[in-house]
Amino acid sequence: KILLTHGHFDHMGAAAQIQDALSIPICMHERGREYTENPRWNLSEGCGLYIKLDDVSYLPDGSRIALERNPVFSLTMHYVPGHTTDSVFYYSAKDNVAFVGDSIFKNSFGLTHFPGGDEQTLMQSITQRILKLPQETVLLSGHTEPTTVGAERERSWYAPFLN
Ligand SMILES: [Zn+2]
Incomplete structure (x- = not known):
């Protein structure tokens, strides 16, 4: 399965081609339709690409996605x-990731002006x-090297929101 973290074109621009080549489903959150159907929202329009996805499994918060042949390995969508x-x-x-x-x-957070x-x-x-995940959890982001929950909790800009 292809698991999308969100519908920006730099995270799903090749998803349809991979889906066609491997005959596997694309999964993302149920709000993703706003992005897969709208090249302005997924930001591909600004690059002249007009990317859309039309064969997507939209899943609710909390969905568990497991390997069919090895269900011990699974991920939960949050x-x-x-x-x-x-x-x-x-x-x-299980894998702390x-x-x-x-x-x-690492040392920053996502843009919010899109x-x-x-x-x-x-x-x-x-x-x-x-x-709120365990301190030792490794965070793998789309654009920086890995970090951990423990390291990011120390950033001053999160302090007003932590309790
Ligand atoms: Zn993005």
Whole structure:
């Protein structure tokens, strides 16, 4: 399966080609339709690409995605709006890792001035969902080297939102 963290074109621009080549489903949050159907929202229009996806499994918050042949390996989808209205992270407690897309980076966080973005919502998502994971959880983002929940909890800009 192809798991999308959100519907920006730099995260799903080749998804349809991979889907066709491998005959596998594309999965993303149920709010993703706003992005897959709208090249202005997924930002491909600005690059003259007009990318759309039309064969997507839209899943609700909390969905568990397991390998059919080895269900011991699974990821759980967690909804974290803010960078976009459809952003999620995929989490494996067993492997201590979260694929966080563009919500949080090493020493920074996602941009919120694109369609559907909202900084207050992003701060809530980061501090109430991502930074509540175990300290040692490795965060794999879309654009920086890995970091951990423990390292990012120390950033001063999250302090007003942590409790
Ligand atoms: Zn993005």
